[in-house]
Amino acid sequence: MTAGRNPKRLALALAASALVAMAVFLSIPLRLDMAGFLPQGHNAATQFLLREVRGGVAASLITVGIEGAPDTELARISRQMQATLSQDPRFLLVLNGSFSLDDSPKMRDLLFEHRYQMAPDAAVRDFSPQALTKGFEQVWDGLQSSAEPVVAAFALRDPTGAFWNVMRGLQPDVHARLQQGVWFASDTHRALMLLRTQAAGMDLAAQRLAQDAVRAAFAKAGPGNARLLLSGPAVFAVQSAHDMRHDIEMMSVISTLLVVAVLYWRFRSLWVLAAIGVPFLLSLSIAMVVVRLLFGYVHGIAFGFGMTMLGVSLDYPVLLIGHRDRGEGPQATLRRIGPSLRLAVTTAILGLTGMVLCGLPGLVQLGVFSAVGLLSAACVTLFLMPSLIVAADLAPSVSGPSAPLARAELFRRWRWVCLAPVVGAIAVLVWRPLVAEKDLTALSPISASARSLDMALRRELGAPDSAHVIVVHAPSAQAVLEREEALAPVFAKLVQQKTLVGVEDAVHILPSVQQQHINVQALPDAATLAARVAQQQAGLPFKQDAFDLFVADVAKARTLPAVTPPDLAGTPLAMALAPLLFERPDGWWGMILPGAVSDFPAVQAALAGQPDLMALDLNHEINALTAHHTALTLKWTAVGSVLAFLVLVFGLRDVRRLARVVCTVGATLLVLLAFLALRGAPVSLVHIVSLQFVLGIGLDYALFFARPQLDAAERARTIRTLLTCNVMTVLAFGLLGFCHTALLREIGVTVACGAFLFMLFSFILAGQYAPSAATDGT
Numbered sequence: 001m002t003a004g005r006n007p008k009r010l011a012l013a014l015a016a017s018a019l020v021a022m023a024v025f026l027s028i029p030l031r032l033d034m035a036g037f038l039p040q041g042h043n044a045a046t047q048f049l050l051r052e053v054r055g056g057v058a059a060s061l062i063t064v065g066i067e068g069a070p071d072t073e074l075a076r077i078s079r080q081m082q083a084t085l086s087q088d089p090r091f092l093l094v095l096n097g098s099f100s101l102d103d104s105p106k107m108r109d110l111l112f113e114h115r116y117q118m119a120p121d122a123a124v125r126d127f128s129p130q131a132l133t134k135g136f137e138q139v140w141d142g143l144q145s146s147a148e149p150v151v152a153a154f155a156l157r158d159p160t161g162a163f164w165n166v167m168r169g170l171q172p173d174v175h176a177r178l179q180q181g182v183w184f185a186s187d188t189h190r191a192l193m194l195l196r197t198q199a200a201g202m203d204l205a206a207q208r209l210a211q212d213a214v215r216a217a218f219a220k221a222g223p224g225n226a227r228l229l230l231s232g233p234a235v236f237a238v239q240s241a242h243d244m245r246h247d248i249e250m251m252s253v254i255s256t257l258l259v260v261a262v263l264y265w266r267f268r269s270l271w272v273l274a275a276i277g278v279p280f281l282l283s284l285s286i287a288m289v290v291v292r293l294l295f296g297y298v299h300g301i302a303f304g305f306g307m308t309m310l311g312v313s314l315d316y317p318v319l320l321i322g323h324r325d326r327g328e329g330p331q332a333t334l335r336r337i338g339p340s341l342r343l344a345v346t347t348a349i350l351g352l353t354g355m356v357l358c359g360l361p362g363l364v365q366l367g368v369f370s371a372v373g374l375l376s377a378a379c380v381t382l383f384l385m386p387s388l389i390v391a392a393d394l395a396p397s398v399s400g401p402s403a404p405l406a407r408a409e410l411f412r413r414w415r416w417v418c419l420a421p422v423v424g425a426i427a428v429l430v431w432r433p434l435v436a437e438k439d440l441t442a443l444s445p446i447s448a449s450a451r452s453l454d455m456a457l458r459r460e461l462g463a464p465d466s467a468h469v470i471v472v473h474a475p476s477a478q479a480v481l482e483r484e485e486a487l488a489p490v491f492a493k494l495v496q497q498k499t500l501v502g503v504e505d506a507v508h509i510l511p512s513v514q515q516q517h518i519n520v521q522a523l524p525d526a527a528t529l530a531a532r533v534a535q536q537q538a539g540l541p542f543k544q545d546a547f548d549l550f551v552a553d554v555a556k557a558r559t560l561p562a563v564t565p566p567d568l569a570g571t572p573l574a575m576a577l578a579p580l581l582f583e584r585p586d587g588w589w590g591m592i593l594p595g596a597v598s599d600f601p602a603v604q605a606a607l608a609g610q611p612d613l614m615a616l617d618l619n620h621e622i623n624a625l626t627a628h629h630t631a632l633t634l635k636w637t638a639v640g641s642v643l644a645f646l647v648l649v650f651g652l653r654d655v656r657r658l659a660r661v662v663c664t665v666g667a668t669l670l671v672l673l674a675f676l677a678l679r680g681a682p683v684s685l686v687h688i689v690s691l692q693f694v695l696g697i698g699l700d701y702a703l704f705f706a707r708p709q710l711d712a713a714e715r716a717r718t719i720r721t722l723l724t725c726n727v728m729t730v731l732a733f734g735l736l737g738f739c740h741t742a743l744l745r746e747i748g749v750t751v752a753c754g755a756f757l758f759m760l761f762s763f764i765l766a767g768q769y770a771p772s773a774a775t776d777g778t
Helices: 008-027 044-055 071-086 105-113 129-143 148-157 162-170 204-220 233-267 270-295 300-311 315-322 332-350 361-383 385-392 403-431 448-461 477-496 513-521 526-537 548-557 572-577 600-607 618-652 655-679 685-706 712-736 742-766
Strands: 061-067 091-095 177-179 182-184 190-197 227-231 468-474 502-504 581-584 587-595 613-617
Touching: 008 270, 008 385, 061 071, 061 204, 061 233, 061 448, 071 091, 071 182, 071 190, 071 204, 091 572, 105 162, 105 548, 129 148, 129 526, 148 548, 190 204, 190 448, 204 227, 204 233, 227 233, 227 448, 233 270, 233 300, 233 315, 233 448, 233 712, 270 315, 270 361, 270 385, 300 361, 315 332, 315 361, 315 385, 315 685, 315 712, 332 361, 332 618, 332 685, 361 385, 361 685, 403 655, 403 712, 403 742, 468 477, 468 600, 477 502, 477 513, 477 581, 477 587, 477 600, 526 548, 600 613, 613 618, 618 655, 618 685, 655 685, 655 742, 685 712, 685 742, 712 742
Parallel strands: none
Antiparallel strands: 061 190, 061 227, 091 190, 177 182, 182 190, 468 587, 468 613, 502 587, 581 587
């Protein structure tokens, strides 16, 4: 340590900053589920859809595939897994195609007792002489067959087959083939299962345990070479959280090591690292606190993005230390670079306008986190760091003029050469115009292969067309069921027109109370029915009292209360009904899922004018939502760009400097857009906000190169310092390119490439060719 150097204040500041950061990190947990990244929706349709994505029943479904072994072995594994998981309280529903009425005695007894209320076919309530004669003959034929035990148990009490009519109506419409008692995909050697968990889909801890239980049940079954496939919203949520945590840990460690290595190589001083750590720790802590106060939580992606700010928010203290000469007073350096630094901070924050105001909560949080972090780092650099740096007498280890850098500056003679990449970029954009991304899955952390597997499993299980849904809203469950029953003639006409092949709705499982009352009103009284039975039974080989229980059941059915959703609790029917009929804070909702729709506009036209009903084309609604937020982003990006330009005009007050900066920005953005076009990927909201972030970062370089500099030594300091800043930014954001999370990956690639291009064009176009004796204006 040289004489006069006193780093104690710096050490205390670093310790205090570390304590603040530790307290903040320990007290503010990170949220890792993707529900926190979804928007609220811009209309009733998208609000409903996104709410159900976050917490609907569908979010707790897990689809299972078992493959890689002979079918006999796959069936055995499926049955054993079903037996194991059915005993696990973490699962409400475990389906694999194997079902016996004895598996759910409560459901069997409930449906048998209320069969005349719930049977969809009116013919089973026809007790005319002709219908009874036909029914009795079928019962006698059944008693002579191998099914005699079943006939004796049910048919004598139900000669018209009401119970079996109810059961047939409840059979799931699956495309899977039933083989060896379990579901198999129709076109592959893959056994299938469908699970529903007790926990909500976004309860990541509980979902992780449930999925571990599935894997444990698979291992317990002795799978040999068989493979287990899991998919569904809950699986995606857990995997996304795992990938996100991995990304955060990777970025935290590797970006710190990279930046520390770059800074030590540049300054050769651990005290410089300590000094730069103060604004970073404080800015990261302040950003987390502000985001927590504004949003109620800090998302893992926002924190991960904040960690990459290690290469950006550090620019400000690096610029301060990098431009200082040893022995220089606390304000001397700021007088030279202060105006450019303030201008750079202002334009960088304005560069985040599109992100902050795009309307997507996840991107808004990223923008706020970044803006607060940059502003905090700048304030600490401008108001706290000068005295600490001077007290420790920190400055670059290498300073003064540099012959190699002076020779590099000679390239500015050929600034016109930059026209070549610009013209090439324009040609690329004409040849391969940018295509806008219209799908919000561009923001999804789910890989294309995982989405493909999910679609395959859903198709094999025969899940209804997920692209279309009809939603009924009413104040009560019964009102929803009545509305769905009233729509039955409309759907029947659409089926007749071959517009669709059918629908799946709640009334196929549970008729409304009103319909159940209508059904039992068709039943004759006990005396009338007894007389008809005695008359039609004559001449048939039945005992005289063979159908007494049938008469008693019909008489009882006339007085039974209607079945309502609470009566189904604890049965598989409750699980089947839950996705189709559910209560939310704003009332009850019914989901009607059309099958094999050939002309959805015709469906919408047939349902037009129906109150409290939405016929939704999910692809259209998602595209509309994407277009809405893209328009918001572009609008505020334009506003931010105009404001940044006005700030430059006011701050620079020099037409030539302004022209050099604007040319740098234009050349960089054109070449970067051409790079994105050559990648072939559609340009999404992520790219738009990344471009604006690039603009904010790159203006730092252009402004510092364009500022009037005293001499060759000052120009050399600027080049060295900006190279240091650029290397940190490119490394920090380039690291994001290796993330599992698609959103962070796209931001990383775009910003890293943009920062490199900005450095290159700023050096050539914005930098001074001839030395200037001017100072950096006031």
